[in-house]
Amino acid sequence: MAPLDPSGKKMGMWLFLYTEIILFGGLFVLYAVYFARYTPDFIDGAALLDRGFGIVNTVILLVSSFFVAAGITAVRKGHTRIVLAGLWGALACGAIFLVNKYVEWGHKFENGIYPGSETLVDSPGGLNLFFGLYYVITGLHGLHILIGMSLLAVCLVLVYRRKITAQQDALLENSGLYWHLVDLIWIFIFPLFYLVV
Amino acid sequence: MEAVKSFYDTPVPARFTGMLSWLITLDHKRIGLMYLFAILFWFLLAVLLGGAIRLELMFPGENIMHADLYNSAFTLHGVIMIFLFIIPALPAVFGNFFLPIHIGADDVYFPKLNLLSWYLYMTGGVIAIVSLFSDGFPDTGWTFYVPFSISTNTNVSTAVFAAFILGFSSMLTGLNFITTIHKMRVKTMGWLQMPLFTWSLYATSWVQLLATPVIAITLVLVMVERFFNVGLFDPARGGDPILYQHLFWIYSHPAVYIMILPGMGVISEIIPVFARKSIFGYKAIVASSMAIAIAGSLVWAHHMYTSGMSDTAVFVFSLLTFVVAIPSAIKVFSWVATLYKGAIQMTPPLFLSLCFIYLFSVGGLTGLVLGAAGANIHVHDTHFVVAHFHFTMFGGTGFAFFAALHYWWPKMFGRMYDFKKAYAAAILVTAGFMLHYVPMFVLGLQGMPRRYYDYLPQYAAGNFFAGFGAMFMILGIGLMMVNLFLSFRRAQISDPDPWGGVTLEWTVPSPPPVHNFVTDPDVLDYPYDFSGVVAGAVNKSRRT
Numbered sequence: 001m002a003p004l005d006p007s008g009k010k011m012g013m014w015l016f017l018y019t020e021i022i023l024f025g026g027l028f029v030l031y032a033v034y035f036a037r038y039t040p041d042f043i044d045g046a047a048l049l050d051r052g053f054g055i056v057n058t059v060i061l062l063v064s065s066f067f068v069a070a071g072i073t074a075v076r077k078g079h080t081r082i083v084l085a086g087l088w089g090a091l092a093c094g095a096i097f098l099v100n101k102y103v104e105w106g107h108k109f110e111n112g113i114y115p116g117s118e119t120l121v122d123s124p125g126g127l128n129l130f131f132g133l134y135y136v137i138t139g140l141h142g143l144h145i146l147i148g149m150s151l152l153a154v155c156l157v158l159v160y161r162r163k164i165t166a167q168q169d170a171l172l173e174n175s176g177l178y179w180h181l182v183d184l185i186w187i188f189i190f191p192l193f194y195l196v197v
Numbered sequence: 198m199e200a201v202k203s204f205y206d207t208p209v210p211a212r213f214t215g216m217l218s219w220l221i222t223l224d225h226k227r228i229g230l231m232y233l234f235a236i237l238f239w240f241l242l243a244v245l246l247g248g249a250i251r252l253e254l255m256f257p258g259e260n261i262m263h264a265d266l267y268n269s270a271f272t273l274h275g276v277i278m279i280f281l282f283i284i285p286a287l288p289a290v291f292g293n294f295f296l297p298i299h300i301g302a303d304d305v306y307f308p309k310l311n312l313l314s315w316y317l318y319m320t321g322g323v324i325a326i327v328s329l330f331s332d333g334f335p336d337t338g339w340t341f342y343v344p345f346s347i348s349t350n351t352n353v354s355t356a357v358f359a360a361f362i363l364g365f366s367s368m369l370t371g372l373n374f375i376t377t378i379h380k381m382r383v384k385t386m387g388w389l390q391m392p393l394f395t396w397s398l399y400a401t402s403w404v405q406l407l408a409t410p411v412i413a414i415t416l417v418l419v420m421v422e423r424f425f426n427v428g429l430f431d432p433a434r435g436g437d438p439i440l441y442q443h444l445f446w447i448y449s450h451p452a453v454y455i456m457i458l459p460g461m462g463v464i465s466e467i468i469p470v471f472a473r474k475s476i477f478g479y480k481a482i483v484a485s486s487m488a489i490a491i492a493g494s495l496v497w498a499h500h501m502y503t504s505g506m507s508d509t510a511v512f513v514f515s516l517l518t519f520v521v522a523i524p525s526a527i528k529v530f531s532w533v534a535t536l537y538k539g540a541i542q543m544t545p546p547l548f549l550s551l552c553f554i555y556l557f558s559v560g561g562l563t564g565l566v567l568g569a570a571g572a573n574i575h576v577h578d579t580h581f582v583v584a585h586f587h588f589t590m591f592g593g594t595g596f597a598f599f600a601a602l603h604y605w606w607p608k609m610f611g612r613m614y615d616f617k618k619a620y621a622a623a624i625l626v627t628a629g630f631m632l633h634y635v636p637m638f639v640l641g642l643q644g645m646p647r648r649y650y651d652y653l654p655q656y657a658a659g660n661f662f663a664g665f666g667a668m669f670m671i672l673g674i675g676l677m678m679v680n681l682f683l684s685f686r687r688a689q690i691s692d693p694d695p696w697g698g699v700t701l702e703w704t705v706p707s708p709p710p711v712h713n714f715v716t717d718p719d720v721l722d723y724p725y726d727f728s729g730v731v732a733g734a735v736n737k738s739r740r741t
Contacts, residue, residue, distance in 0.1 A: 004306070004381075005380045007380065008306045008380035011376050011379060011380065012376045015372045015375060015406055018406060019368055019410040022407070022410035022411060025410075025411070026410070026415060026447075033437070033440060034435070037437075115426060115427040116425060116426035120434075121428075125434050125436070126435055129429065129434070129435045129436060132429050135427065136421055136429070140417075
């Protein structure tokens with residue numbers, strides 16, 4: 001038997017990423033339909049979101065992607081310390097992102113804006129949908145950030161244990177691909193919710 | 198052939214024995230068999246449930262169950278048959294077992310992921326059972342339509358979660374197969390030298406990848422609505438329940454091609470072997486598999502003609518539905534043309550395949566009645582629809598599953614079953630099938646709605662015959678299973694190729710050794726070249 005073609009691992013990962021895009025795609029379809037139907041309400045909803053948080057979080061995720069990309073380049077060249085720095089950096093960015101998200105959600109909850117709240121139930125249908133989608137999509141995205149961070153954490157441990165090396169970096173590369181995808185999805189979420197005018 | 202230890206005697210990883218050698222195996226053949234037994238269990242359970250439904254409907258009024266139980270029974274029948282039987286049946290059992298052998302590989306590309314898929318499948322099944330014993334099984338039908346699925350008190354969340362997990366299992370299997378086909382074919386096998394079953398699995402896997410995430414997110418939304426009450430599909434709060442139906446069918450219509458494509462692949466394997474003749478239109482069958490995968494993803498809204506859609510949308514979806522019938526018809530014509538002037542050797546797998554062609558054609562043609570927007574309004578949500586999809590799903594995929602069982606049984610277990618009982622069972626099932634579902638076409642045209650617990654007196658005769666046919670069919674299925682399992686009491690067969698097949702699985706011992714191939718696989722220039730078999734020996738073709 002011929003030895004396994006290592007490029008298959010990456011191919012499998014790309015196929016998986018594709019399914020993730022479709023997963024969020026279903027939600028974006030809902031967004032598109034409801035946006036077309038309730039454009040003014042969506043603009044009102046976006047005005048209630050704090051754009052500052054959105055911008056900061058976008059920058060944080062872009063920086064984290066840089067850290068991961070730098071880590072992958074470093075592992076190919078065998079610079080273990082840079083790999084470790086990159087992974088720690090990316091994990092820190094992910095954590096800051098989640099804290100920001102927590103503060104942002106908490107603030108909304110204080111103002112009575114959460115799924116099924118009286119404020120939303122009494123508000124126009126479009127506003128309810130805007131925040132409904134906001135919570136579902138950013139919630140699902142937050143969950144993906146957590147999964148991505150777990151993957152990166154596993155990689156970190158394996159780098160310390162010298163299980164991920166220049167010859168054997170498929171797991172790190174795939175985790176990196178996943179992280180970039182989660183980042184990319186945020187790049188779509190950000191304008192859809194924060195920049196609607 | 199020289200004595201080689203079969204995969205039953207060589208566990209992978211080697212340090213485990215007994216039950217553990219199965220439960221943590223990485224061998225695609227063992228995983229395929231584990232799927233087989235789990236799937237047979239669910240299938241027989243759902244058959245009995247279906248029989249109970251038919252028994253209840255056999256006479257007007259309450260017979261064996263009350264109305265609430267009836268609602269749960271048809272939901273359970275649908276959920277089990279679709280998510281636990283038809284979708285995984287052919288890819289997970291025969292795909293797992295034969296896909297690597299067909300392409301000359303010794304396993305799938307991701308063996309651990311393969312095992313994980315099996316565990317996800319089992320977890321999904323267990324969760325489905327749990328939902329039975331908690332707050333009562335959902336009474337929504339397998340479609341989980343909102344708003345009912347969100348407001349009913351039965352345990353929809355658990356059942357939906359089970360379906361979500363099963364979706365993952367199916368998606369990961371698809372991912373695994375695509376990677377395997379791309380990266381593990383033997384160097385000597387080009388794309389157009391792959392067996393047609395492999396091609397059909399390739400097309401199926403893409404649909405699994407394309408469509409399953411949509412049902413995943415849809416089911417997640419049902420759960421989110423039940424737990425957090427967001428109102429995304431609630432008209433009182435701006436939502437649109439029709440959007441749920443769109444999302445649901447964007448997966449669930451392609452899913453019917455996940456079900457039927459591998460079945461078509463099985464038939465494309467069996468027909469040429471027993472016609473001793475190269476398959477007619479190899480490239481056309483390959484192309485039509487891919488065409489079905491693509492066009493089949495664009496027809497979902499033909500389930501929703503009466504839900505409320507623009508006339509333009511109805512027209513477009515109706516047209517696309519007719520388009521998707523073309524590649525299916527190409528396959529049917531190719532199979533028939535393969536039989537023409539072939540040296541036909543009748544065997545149980547061929548007999549079941551011929552039944553498949555007939556039943557599937559009826560199912561396909563009645564599908565056009567439903568796809569035509571005008572006729573659809575008349576028979577929408579009637580027993581006509583029930584009869585139609587049972588002809589395609591059961592008469593199609595179900596019979597392909599039976600045919601595949603009979604075709605590959607000697608390879609998987611190294612035993613041959615009794616032909617006479619196999620024929621008798623096949624005839625019973627087919628005759629029962631016709632008596633079961635043909636009256637439903639008539640009932641539907643007369644206007645009897647589906648899913649109703651009771652009916653007007655004018656529908657009594659049709660329902661009586663249908664129930665009668667169902668009993669025959671269940672008897673036949675029972676006989677078929679008994680016959681297959683009785684083969685274990687027979688002697689081991691020594692011939693690696695009892696049928697005279699030429700794809701690679703027939704070049705390895707039955708059952709195959711753990712690494713599949715004893716010598717390097719010898720790939721034919723053309724996958725259905727029977728000249729060697731025909732010239733080989735006449736005495737080889739008469740064997741029981």
